[in-house]
Amino acid sequence: MRRAFVILVVVLFGLVFTSLVIAHNERHSLRPLAESYVKLIPQELGAPNVITGILLTYRAFDTLGEVAVLFMVAAGVGLVLGASNKRRKSSPRKVVETARLSSEIVQSGAQILAPLIAIFAAYIIMNGHRSAGGGFQGGAVIASGVLLLVLASTRYRVDLEFLSMTESAAGVLFVLTGIAGLIFAGGFLDNRMLPLGQFGAFFSAGAIPILSVLLGVKVGCELSVIIDRFRA
Amino acid sequence: MAELIGSILVLLGAIFHFSAGLGMLRMPDAYTRMQAGTKASTLGNTLILLGLGFYHPEWSLKLLIIICFVLMTNPVSSHALARAAHMIRIPMTRRTTVDALRATRQRRRSGK
Numbered sequence: 156m157r158r159a160f161v162i163l164v165v166v167l168f169g170l171v172f173t174s175l176v177i178a179h180n181e182r183h184s185l186r187p188l189a190e191s192y193v194k195l196i197p198q199e200l201g202a203p204n205v206i207t208g209i210l211l212t213y214r215a216f217d218t219l220g221e222v223a224v225l226f227m228v229a230a231g232v233g234l235v236l237g238a239s240n241k242r243r244k245s246s247p248r249k250v251v252e253t254a255r256l257s258s259e260i261v262q263s264g265a266q267i268l269a270p271l272i273a274i275f276a277a278y279i280i281m282n283g284h285r286s287a288g289g290g291f292q293g294g295a296v297i298a299s300g301v302l303l304l305v306l307a308s309t310r311y312r313v314d315l316e317f318l319s320m321t322e323s324a325a326g327v328l329f330v331l332t333g334i335a336g337l338i339f340a341g342g343f344l345d346n347r348m349l350p351l352g353q354f355g356a357f358f359s360a361g362a363i364p365i366l367s368v369l370l371g372v373k374v375g376c377e378l379s380v381i382i383d384r385f386r387a
Numbered sequence: 388m389a390e391l392i393g394s395i396l397v398l399l400g401a402i403f404h405f406s407a408g409l410g411m412l413r414m415p416d417a418y419t420r421m422q423a424g425t426k427a428s429t430l431g432n433t434l435i436l437l438g439l440g441f442y443h444p445e446w447s448l449k450l451l452i453i454i455c456f457v458l459m460t461n462p463v464s465s466h467a468l469a470r471a472a473h474m475i476r477i478p479m480t481r482r483t484t485v486d487a488l489r490a491t492r493q494r495r496r497s498g499k
Binding site: 257258260261264267268271306 | 462
């Protein structure tokens with residue numbers, strides 16, 4: 156009975172997906188909206204990566220909102236898991252002793268990998284305006300490095316105070332950059348307050364790299380705080 | 388010619404990935420599944436990236452870095468997972484006869 160039901164579900168899913176595949180015909184031209192973005196962004200903003208161009212200028216206000224949502228998540232996790240953290244603070248040594256030590260392979264692996272992950276995160280953040288990447292992705296990579304360090308060493312403590320200070324500073328600077336755009340260029344978070352520079356160069360696309368770095372720092376801090384909260 | 392070699396490497400990699408998936412389904416317990424997934428997918432990734440390197444020689448430095456990264460991370464992560472599974476006593480299949488990790492731990496405990 157159960158088996159027949161499973162087979163029925165699989166067949167139904169198969170039908171749905173085959174109809175999707177059959178109905179799919181590849182568009183050979185862009186939609187009008189996409190085409191105007193693709194033309195406009197390299198011209199107007201000087202960013203080869205159209206997606207980052209959209210996310211950090213036209214839709215930068217949305218991005219700010221997304222970061223705020225992430226901040227709310229971090230705050231919520233802190234609220235829910237904060238009680239167990241208090242217990243941890245009262246007897247930190249005991250926890251260290253009872254926590255299982257990670258193996259030698261993980262420890263030495265973390266020593267080699269953590270710097271590499273940090274470099275990779277910086278690369279992703281700094282090249283957001285030129286190729287695939289950007290602040291959010293790079294911030295997630297930073298947090299994965301922090302997770303590796305937390306796993307590798309029970310003595311490694313995430314400095315929550317430093318992280319929250321850095322995160323707030325990055326957020327304030329992000330908003331200030333937006334206001335600078337309002338004053339020196341066309342509107343809130345307009346990237347043309349700085350010279351656009353040579354198309355595709357490392358320092359180009361106006362304020363997009365700056366916004367990307369601030370975003371990366373902020374997201375990395377927030378996700379690191381969340382990871383640390385989940386530590387028993 | 389280069390494209391042919393690249394295609395063959397990518398196909399070989401796909402075969403290894405397929406065997407990894409098959410191992411996930413067919414292996415009897417968590418540890419053997421993990422080793423099937425890790426070993427086969429590490430080699431499969433390496434082969435596919437090498438094949439891509441034949442297609443696009445200008446990418447080869449980046450691909451090489453990715454291969455090194457996968458070779459370093461994949462074994463470490465699956466080792467950590469397997470060790471954690473052993474710590475919380477996830478059962479092994481009955482056919483397993485040697486458990487070196489448990490033996491070492493018991494020896495160490497009795498030594499104390």
